[in-house]
Each structure stands twice: as structure tokens, then as C-alpha cells.
Amino acid sequence: MEQSAVSVDTVALRFWAGDDTVTLGVAPREWEPFRGRLALPGVLLGRGEQLVAAARRALTTKLGVPDEAIGAVGQLATFDEPNRDPRGPTLSIAMWAVVDEFAPAGQTATQWCSIGNPAKLAFDHNRILAEVRPLLSETLWRRTDFTRVLTGKRFAASRAVELTAALSGAAPDPGNLNRTLKAVPGLVRTEERVRVKATGRPAVVWEWSPDQ
């Protein structure tokens, strides 16, 4: 029986040392339909290919992210609107991925836009983002693999505030977030302080224990 095509569209997040918010990797489409329009990195699922492998392939081929820089990948939800792709019926399995810091090789058209206020994207990608964002927000500080790669091994408490604000859409109470961090398994509070903002008290440094 002839089937719908299956594409794997990935929400690729980064939150690097220089970034002041979480951003989302998008790239202009090379071919029709929507040629030139920004879109989530997506690939057609290969025969026998696993979802995580397809998501990684989307990031390397569409965003130019080196494979070593893909820190963690997971499943989100499936979208089955039959007219979502003008080429014909296409299932979209949405995945998330977190991108470690890397040095871009040469010029790429990849853009990193805010998740809270994303660019206008091709297909139904804005709808996918809207449905998927609350899931990501709930995953933060709960799933270690996801969170660990976003924060990096060591991070200041104020970075945790920015990260939470970016994913949830609202600034968290810093005190409550502090207690949330205390309860995250594998996360330990160091004696160290760092200055992050121009003024005010310096922030505590948190660190993931080595086995995480």
C-alpha cells in the first residue's frame, strides 16, 4: 500500500555562554516548496533509520551542526494534517535536540531565532512550535540529559533564571528556582561565585557531578 511520507522535524535549541536567551536553529529552504523561507531542519526518514538518527542528520545537513555538537535528542509528538506539505501527504514527527557550542565551518545561512518569538516559518512549523513549547518547558530541570546539555557543566544561578524564562515564557521567582536546582539529582552547588550582571550580588556557580 502506498503510504504518506514521513519527515522528522527537529526543534534544535542552543544556549551558549555568549547567548542571553535560548535560540532555535532554522535555515532557509533550498528547494521548492517554500524555497528561501525559513524552516525547522527536517529530513525524510530513511528506511530502517531511527528517529534520533534522522534528527541528527537534519541538524548536520540542514543547519551545519557537526555531529559531535549534538548533545541530546528526544521525541515530542506526531503531526498528521494531510495538507501540511503541498507535495503530498506527509507525517511529521517532531523531535527536540540540544546543540553544544561549536565553531561554524565557513558561511551558513543558518539563523538562530528566539523560541518565544520565532520567525515566520514554512509549512506548519509555527504551529508545531506552539504545540511543542510547553512540552520543552516541562522537561527543563526534570530530564537530566536535556537540561545538562543546555546549561553546560558549570553555570551561574542567574543563567538558570534566563534559561527558565526563555523556555517557560515568564521570569521565574529566583528564590523558588534556587530550591528547584537544589532538588535536581546530579546537580551540586559550589562555593564559587561569579559576576554575571554589571551590578548586584554575584551568583553561585552550580555544577553537574561527573557521572551525569
Place this chain on the structure above:
Amino acid sequence: MEQSAVSVDTVALRFWAGDDTVTLGVAPREWEPFRGRLALPGVLLGRGEQLVAAARRALTTKLGVPDEAIGAVGQLATFDEPNRDPRGPTLSIAMWAVVDEFAPAGQTATQWCSIGNPAKLAFDHNRILAEVRPLLSETLWRRTDFTRVLTGKRFAASRAVELTAALSGAAPDPGNLNRTLKAVPGLVRTEERVRVKATGRPAVVWEWSPDQ
């Protein structure tokens, strides 16, 4: 590009007036592989077919459930183990469905087995069931469409106890469950009592308000 096949495998639940527990619809496979072995009703997703439509088709063709008796359908998760089907790489999208009471038309080989202790099934269907069961348990009393069809329009409180026990795997505290029901939107407590068990106090009848 050649792709993996996509099958939609459905966890079809029923909890009819005569049933004393929730059961799961399974049917022996007609063809190889696993010919004769019991399996979840599954179909290959047709081109342009939506997931809910495929799940309904699985129930009508594999279990002999008339379409009007399919009360509610929803998405669960996707399984991508490449060797899960000996015919070749096949993605399985797991769905749930709730089956209303109907009169079976003629002989069918469909069996209804307990979800807590299901038969040995073909493919990785037992694994799918194991992963999916906690999701179903969490959905009960939260998603109205799911719960409403399982209970029927009117039901005794003791039926709610049986239902919860079947999905969660442990008997709930009847008093606490009572308060849970009180908090479910669209569910109202009637003045009526009915005798369910041979002895003991008769149970209160709960009823879904018409607009649900």
C-alpha cells in the same frame, strides 16, 4: 527515498456494563509473520490517512468493531526499533481507542484480555503495552473524552473503583476516588443509589452532564 513502513497499532479498551474489568481487544494474525498469534489491531497507514482514521480502520477490520461503536481515539507514542517487524523496518505509532457496547456480527476470533495481565502478543506489542499503560492510567479522570466513553453516561461509584483499579493496577482508596469524581468537570452526582454488589451499602450514581 525509500522509507520505513508506518503501522498504526491501537490499544482498544472496553469496559461494558457486564465487564468486571477493563479489557483490551486483540485478534489472531491472519498472515505471516506471527500467523495465528494474538496481536494488537494494527494497519499500515494509508497515503494521506490521518492517525485517528487509521486507528478506527484497525478496529473495524481487525477486531470487527462497527465504526459507530468507536467512542474516542487518541495518540500515544511512536516506536522505531528497526527490527521490530521481521518483514523490514516498520515504525509503529501507538494509539488508544475506547469501544462502546455493540452486538458482534457473527463469529469473530477477537479476544478481550485483561490489560493488567495481557496474553503473549506478536511483535513487540507487549513492550508497547507496558510503556503505554501508565499513560492511560494518567489519562483517566483527566481527559473527559477518554473517561466519558469508558464509563458510559451513568455509572455507579463502585464501577469507578473497578475502572481505576484496572488501569492503575492497584485498588484506589474509595473515599479519595469519590472526591476525585467530585472534581471532574461535567460529572454530577445524582440522588440515585444502585445495588452493585450482593451485600453492603448501595452506591451513588454519577452522571455526565448532557453537553459533555
Place this chain on the structure above:
DNA sequence: CCAAAAGTGTTCAGTATACACCCATGA
């Protein structure tokens, strides 16, 4: 000393869970 940022302590609402006790029925 003041403003800004970080962190602590406390309170309060909502939920989940446990369990003692009371109520209604058939035998």
C-alpha cells in the same frame, strides 16, 4: 548610602495519600 541583583525564610493553596470512623444494606 542607594540601587540592583542574588539568596533565604515563610506562607498559602492545591494535590495526593493514608486511615479512622460512620452509614446502609442483606443475611
Place this chain on the structure above:
DNA sequence: TCATGGGTGTATACTGAACACTTTTGG
């Protein structure tokens, strides 16, 4: 009247959120 099942009331724990207040810094 007693065993059985149904239902109420109450205590306890945990979680999330709100917020006043203290601490540490730069200017």
C-alpha cells in the same frame, strides 16, 4: 447484629507559587 461494602472527615506530606526580607555587590 454482624459482615460487607460505600462514604465522610481528618491528618499528613509534598509541590508550586507568591512575597517580604536579607545579603552582597558597584557606583
